[in-house]
Every structure is written in structure tokens, then in C-alpha cells.
Amino acid sequence: MGKQVQIVSVGPDHTLQLNKKELERILLAPNVKDKPVALVSIMGAFRQGKSFLMNFLMRYLRSHDKTNWMGDEDTPLEGFSWSTGTERNTIGIHVWDEVFLVRTPTGGELAVLLMDTQGAFDSDTSADETANLFALSILTSSVQIYNISKNIQEDHLQHLQLVAEYCMETQESPTGSQFQKLVFLIRDWQYPDDNAYGAVGGRSHLEQFISTSTQQHQDNKDLRKSLDSCFSSLDCFLMPHPGKxxxxxxxxxxxxxxxxxxxxxxxxxxxxxxxxxxxxxxxxxxxxxxxxxxxxxxxxxxxxxxxxxxxxxxx
The missing domain is CATH 1.20.58.420 (AHSP)
Structure with missing residues (x-):
């Protein structure tokens, strides 16, 4: 069934430390080492349900495309540890060491790895640590989920500024390449009559937010343009509040x-x-x-x- 493994920890001097041994154990396993790997990662503020969401992705991957993959309401949600409350749960970067093999449209197999990143903006994490964890998550992921509550704000884009600048620098080199897919996941969306829940409404909302106008400050315009050029794909998904x-x-x-x-x-x-x-x-x-x-x-x-x-x- 697999277990949660910490592959990046934050040292006493606030530097990031890689657990190379565990990462090699997972990626060099006989059923994985010769296959292309897709890393699905999630990041965002702490105590916003990132680990909870990743466990639903895990349940889906285990279902092998069954239509009733959600299961019964009383089915325990297994996977990354999570809890309610105000204290952070995930520290550093964790992966689930069970790699999911997914059949591709061309008939091959893709190894999918799920990664959970420490929540940002808690009282124990510095701005530099947050930026470094965000950057490492985006640099390594095939699909980067940015977990956001209620709506995209300007500061959410600013938190991506470091990675955007890095991306622009790499593009200036002959071997520079784009990062892969970035998905804004907006939880507790409150305006379904403006943009409906789901992928279609999400794309519409993202287009409205990412678009530039003459009224915007030049820095905001530049940030939007750099993000658009950094990622091979930008997407958005709107989710209702579970209780609503x-x-x-x-x-x-x-x-x-x-x-x-x-x-x-x-x-x-x-x-x-x-x-x-x-x-x-x-x-x-x-x-x-x-x-x-x-x-x-x-x-x-x-x-x-x-x-x-x-x-x-x-x-």
C-alpha cells in the first residue's frame, strides 16, 4: 500500500536537505526505473487541506478509472497524514513511496508519483524557506497544483515571482526550457454563477485574472506575461466548499x-x-x-x- 516518506527536510540552519537514499529507493525500483515519471505536486498555505486532497488523488489512481472511485462515504481516507486544527502537519517535502503505473494513450506505461509540500506562511517558516520549497516543488513537478482558498489574489502570483524570474533566466540560455503544467485549484469557490464549478469555469476565471489591461501596474503585467511564458500549460479548477x-x-x-x-x-x-x-x-x-x-x-x-x-x- 505504500507509506509517506520525507525526501526533503529543513535543517537547523534553515537549509533544505535531500534524502537521496529514499528517493533512489523509490525511483530505481525494478517496476519504475525504466519508465517515464510524472510527478504530481501540491503547494499552498498551511492548514488548507493539501494532504487531504492528495489522498483523494491517490484513491483515484488506485481505482484504475472506475466510475465509482470515490467509494462510500464511510470509506476511510488513507494516505498522507492530515489533521484538522491550526498546527502544520507536513514539514519539508514528502512523497508517497507507492508509484502508480498508468497506461498512456500510446500503450506505454507512465509512473506517477505524488508529492506533498509543506504549507507556507506558518509562524515557524521564513519567507526564504517558503520560496525555496515552492521553487523546488515547481522545478521537479510535471503537474504543480497551487492550492488556494476562495480566489486567486495578486500575492499568489507574487509568490511565484521567484520561480518566474528563474524561468526567464533559463530561457535566455540555449538549453533553457519551460516548466510543465501549473494548476490553480481554488477551493471554497463562492461565485459559481459567474464561473461554474469545475474545469471550464476555472479556465474562464483564470483567463480573466491573467489577462492584462492598460490600468494595471507594469510590474503586474510583467508578472502575468512571465508566468505565461514559464509554464507549458496554465489551468484552473473551481471547487465548492464541501459543506456547501x-x-x-x-x-x-x-x-x-x-x-x-x-x-x-x-x-x-x-x-x-x-x-x-x-x-x-x-x-x-x-x-x-x-x-x-x-x-x-x-x-x-x-x-x-x-x-x-x-x-x-x-x-
């Missing part, structure tokens, strides 16, 4: 059901005056409200009111 996902979805479905009723009815209305149309509109709107209220929903009254307000605006 069902509430949001059930209220959204109720709103769409009520809206569909209103649109279908109003399209068939024949009227003789504006006053008559307004009366019909009010009648249909009230029925739509009743449909929304009668629909099965979860969540608090604030969520229900927000979606009812949305319904009234579109009808």
Missing part, C-alpha cells in the same frame, strides 16, 4: 426548474395591452416562486433567498 456543495447545487437546480417554467409559459402568452402582460408576468412569477420554494433543497435561508432573488431577476 449540495446546498448550492440543489438551490441552483430549483431556480433553473422555476425559470424554465416561467420562460415556457411567457413565450406562449397572447396579450392585448402592456397592463395585461404585466399582470400575466406577476402571476407566472408567483407560480415560479412557489415552484422554487416547493422544490427539495438543502442549505440555510440565506442560500435559498440568494437563489430566489436570482430567479426574480431573470424572470
Amino acid at each position: 456543495a449540495t446546498a448550492e447545487e440543489s438551490n441552483r437546480n430549483a431556480k433553473e426548474e422555476a425559470k424554465t417554467f416561467y420562460v415556457e409559459q411567457i413565450q406562449n402568452v397572447i396579450y392585448d395591452s402592456i397592463q395585461e402582460l404585466e399582470e400575466i408576468h406577476e402571476s407566472l412569477l408567483q407560480i415560479s416562486r412557489d415552484i422554487f420554494r416547493a422544490a427539495r433543497k438543502t442549505g440555510g435561508e440565506d442560500v435559498k433567498k440568494r437563489y430566489l432573488d436570482m430567479l426574480e431577476k431573470v424572470c
Whole structure:
């Protein structure tokens, strides 16, 4: 089943120390050493559920593409150690020493390795340590996940500045090459009606945030351009708050059901005056409200009111 192994530790003098022996044991194993390796890594602020997420990726890789890979709700989540609370859990950089062999579209096998990086910005970690861990994670990963709560902020891009500058320097050399894929994973996304949960909404949100404008400071423009040139691919995925996902979805479905009723009815209305149309509109709107209220929903009254307000605006 594998176990969690620390491959990079932070020494007493705050320097990074590589556990070469453990890394060689994993990568030079008979079933791995002759295969291409894809390293999936995650980084971000501490206590934001990075280890928790990596364990779901691990569960998926073990499922071999089964449609019900999530399993039952009471199935224990195994893998990297994680905990609730305010104290950091992962220190340095850890990998799961079970390498997952994945069949590629061309028929070959790819060795996938999962890596968990120490959370940033806790009281025991210096800015230099954070920058070094971020840089090492990005330099070695095939897919770098940047775990973010609620929304991308300007300082998230600034935290990538060190790696962006390094990337620009390597591109100036004849052998310089881009880093690979960077994925912004935004947890607890609060604006699903602007950009929907998932990959499509994530890409739309990322395009809006990464785009430059004449109003931006030149430093912000340069940072966006350098990030775009550093990585072979930039992507984004929007996730709901685990406790709010069902509430949001059930209220959204109720709103769409009520809206569909209103649109279908109003399209068939024949009227003789504006006053008559307004009366019909009010009648249909009230029925739509009743449909929304009668629909099965979860969540608090604030969520229900927000979606009812949305319904009234579109009808």
C-alpha cells in the first residue's frame, strides 16, 4: 500500500536537505526505473487541506478509472497524514513511496508519483524557506497544483515571482526550457454563477485574472506575461466548499426548474395591452416562486433567498 516518506527536510540552519537514499529507493525500483515519471505536486498555505486532497488523488489512481472511485462515504481516507486544527502537519517535502503505473494513450506505461509540500506562511517558516520549497516543488513537478482558498489574489502570483524570474533566466540560455503544467485549484469557490464549478469555469476565471489591461501596474503585467511564458500549460479548477456543495447545487437546480417554467409559459402568452402582460408576468412569477420554494433543497435561508432573488431577476 505504500507509506509517506520525507525526501526533503529543513535543517537547523534553515537549509533544505535531500534524502537521496529514499528517493533512489523509490525511483530505481525494478517496476519504475525504466519508465517515464510524472510527478504530481501540491503547494499552498498551511492548514488548507493539501494532504487531504492528495489522498483523494491517490484513491483515484488506485481505482484504475472506475466510475465509482470515490467509494462510500464511510470509506476511510488513507494516505498522507492530515489533521484538522491550526498546527502544520507536513514539514519539508514528502512523497508517497507507492508509484502508480498508468497506461498512456500510446500503450506505454507512465509512473506517477505524488508529492506533498509543506504549507507556507506558518509562524515557524521564513519567507526564504517558503520560496525555496515552492521553487523546488515547481522545478521537479510535471503537474504543480497551487492550492488556494476562495480566489486567486495578486500575492499568489507574487509568490511565484521567484520561480518566474528563474524561468526567464533559463530561457535566455540555449538549453533553457519551460516548466510543465501549473494548476490553480481554488477551493471554497463562492461565485459559481459567474464561473461554474469545475474545469471550464476555472479556465474562464483564470483567463480573466491573467489577462492584462492598460490600468494595471507594469510590474503586474510583467508578472502575468512571465508566468505565461514559464509554464507549458496554465489551468484552473473551481471547487465548492464541501459543506456547501449540495446546498448550492440543489438551490441552483430549483431556480433553473422555476425559470424554465416561467420562460415556457411567457413565450406562449397572447396579450392585448402592456397592463395585461404585466399582470400575466406577476402571476407566472408567483407560480415560479412557489415552484422554487416547493422544490427539495438543502442549505440555510440565506442560500435559498440568494437563489430566489436570482430567479426574480431573470424572470
